[in-house]
Every structure is written in C-alpha cells, then in structure tokens.
Amino acid sequence: MRPRSLDEVVGQQRLLRQGSPLRVLAAGTEGGGGAVSVILWGPPGTGKTTLAQVIAHAGGRNFVELSAVTASIKDVRTVMDRARGDRDLYGVSTVLFLDEIHRFTKAQQDALLPGVENGWVTLVAATTENPSFSVISPLLSRSLLLTLEPLTDDDLRTLLRRAVADARGLGGGVELADDALDALVQLASGDARRALTGLEAAAASALAGGDAAQSGAAYADGEEDEGKGKPAVTAEIVSGSIDRALLRYDRDGDEHHDVISAFIKSLRGSDPDAAIHYLARMIEAGEDPRFIARRLMVHAAEDVGMADPQALQVAVAAAEAAQLIGLPEARIPLAEATIYIATAPKSNSVITAIDAAIADVKRGSFGLVPKHLRHAHNRGAKRLGHGVGYKSPHNDPRGVLPQQQHLPDELADRVYYQPTDHGNERAVGERLDKIRRITRGT
Structure with a gap:
C-alpha cells in the first residue's frame, strides 16, 4: 500500500502543497542534479520512507537506500563514488535515502558532506530524533529540514x-x-x-x-448476494x-521530555486528571518508576514547598514504596502522590529563596560570618573574640531574641524567604512576620 506518487500520500498536506520543496524535488528530471537535500524529522509511520522513495523514482533518478544501523563509512563512500560516476558519465542523478541518520557517528556524517556539497547525490535523510542534536551542523546547514506530524x-x-x-x-x-x-x-x-x-x-x-x-x-441454497x-x-x-495502543514515547528523545514536561506542568497547574493521564502514558511506555518518583519529589519541594510540607513526605513515601513493590503495583502509590501533589496548595517560595541566596554567593556577596556566631570551642578562637556576645534564644520566653544579627554585615537586611498566602504557608507567614519584628526590629 505504499503510495507511488505524492498525490497518493495521506497526511502531511502542509508539506505537499503545490510549489512546496517536496513537490519541486519530486518533479526533478533526469540529469537535473543539484537538488536541495532534505532531512525528514518525525515519528515512525508518518511517511518518511514513502516520501523518499516517491522523490527518488520521479524523473528516472537512481535510488540508493542505506540504513545508519548497518552502513559503514566505506558504504557511504562507495555510494558517493558511484553517484559521481553516474552523473558525469551518464547524466543520471542519484537520490540517497539514509534512514535513522541520527545513528550515524560524526565521522560517518562527515563522509556525506562531499557528495552533498558537490551535488553528487541528493540526500533524503530520515530521523525520529531532533536533528539539532543528532545531525552535524555542516550537514544540517546544507539541508532543508522538514518536520512530519503524526497522521490525524x-x-x-x-x-x-x-x-x-x-x-x-x-x-x-x-x-x-x-x-x-x-x-x-x-x-x-x-x-x-x-x-x-x-x-x-x-x-x-x-x-x-x-x-x-x-x-x-446468512445465505440459503448456496446463493450469495452482492456485498x-x-x-x-x-x-x-x-x-x-492487537494488545495495546502504540505510545509516542522514547526514553531518551523529545517525546520523553515532552511527556514529563506536561506531567510536571499539570501538577503545577493543579490538574490531577491531566497529571494522571501523563503518569499513565509514562507507565505504559515502560518508563522507570524511579525516574517518575524523583520528579514527584522534586516537584513537591519546588512547587508545593511550604504551602504543604506533607507533600514532600508523600512523594518520598511513594518513591520508597515503588522501589519496594515494583510495577505493576507501584502505579498505585505513584498515582496517590500525583493526585496529592496536584491538589495541594502551591508555592515556589522555597526554590526562590535558595536560588536568590545562591545568586548572591556566586556574585561574591557573602561577607564574613558575624563574630558572635563563629565557632568558639578552642582557646585560639576565644582569644579572637569568636562567640563573644552570642545569646541563646532559649533564654527568652518568646524563644526569639531581639536584634541578634545572623546574616553577614553586607547582607544584614536581605530577605530571601517570602511566604505566600497559600495553604500552610499563610500561618508560616504570619508567624515569620512576628519573628522578624523581634529579630530585626521591623
């Protein structure tokens, strides 16, 4: 059922409109040569091989197919030499279809460059991986990148x-x-x-x-009605x-990152239904449950944080349970943690606080530890005044001492943690306001 012409191709109509590069390439005539090379990027089953063969067989061109899984540099150079001879001696151009080009090493891709640059071959390469990361820049810059979408x-x-x-x-x-x-x-x-x-x-x-x-x-007397x-x-x-649906998921490629990104953003967006959907996709695609558990723990700390500190405990418990019981049962604690985190109040004040503090340290804004806070458990330190003037907050009935500076002088007024009004953090914020009025006099 492979289409024999572009008119028979189903889907990818935005790439097949009249005057499109694929149409122009397919309309090439024998001896035309010099056609632009193409990299077709898309999921399996979207027509990459079909388009390559249709393009190749139009206009009486030679068609050579190589698989990056089995082809060597010697195979590539043999194709280039033969294509150059066919062009120079017979005026026949060659289309080289290279499947799974992302599996080629840099050296193997370098071997393609002379043929592409000099027009010995028209390269039509197919890949399921993002060419920006899997194809060398010189080859990518000399080719037209076309993205194929899953069929509707x-x-x-x-x-x-x-x-x-x-x-x-x-x-x-x-x-x-x-x-x-x-x-x-x-x-x-x-x-x-x-x-x-x-x-x-x-x-x-x-x-x-x-x-x-x-x-x-349904038929009587051996007579069959039409249809x-x-x-x-x-x-x-x-x-x-058929056992199950084919999931668009690859453990190391774009789909992996897209699904986990959607999972995290659904958690952050407090949408438990969407989060459970993406969790199911990862589980059914064979994702490592430990990877999912790690993302849940990170999200619980990063996006729920102090708004519900219990979320991190739930995530850690789910991670331990998943490791102890394994799949398929591990799906249950992972789902429980997913729903808990998705429905928890959200606050990113924790990550904002630590990132702001790290930024100051990286800029060199850290100063010296105040002397009254320094370690003073040896004679030399005491002679230098370390620990002198330090007061324990336990000696104050409020448990907090007024105006005892803890930050270095250069950062004395710096505020890193700014609680929100969400969930548990509302009470934390009210308590912290009282504490700061005592400790900083504000």
Missing part, C-alpha cells in the same frame, strides 16, 4: 478504507465495521504503519474464522488481534 484520525481512516478496498491491500475481501475502524485509529496513535499492521492482523483473524461462519449462515458473505472485521476482533 481522518488521515488514518482514509488510509484504512483505501487498504480494505484497494487491490494492493485486501481487495475488498473483508468488511470493516465502523467500530473496528475507530478502534484501529485509536490504537495506531497517528502511525500509518501501525494502522495497516493492525488491519492486516485483524483481517487475517476474520478470514481465518471469526465472523465468516456467521456470514455464511454479502465477506468476513467482518469487528472491534472485538481488533481487540483480540
């Missing part, structure tokens, strides 16, 4: 209906129920290859038995043929 639900429905009817697909050999179509779309998660694989598995199940017997029972008698692919058959 309507795109997938078009694709599946075409596969059912087309002679290259199932040739109308099965009936695809609406609920089965919806199930396949949902399970595909925007991946065309996943959708077609799911359809193939479900159709094979239906053809092997499934509803075929029921369909056959009847075909095995039906139902939602039940789809469910039995």
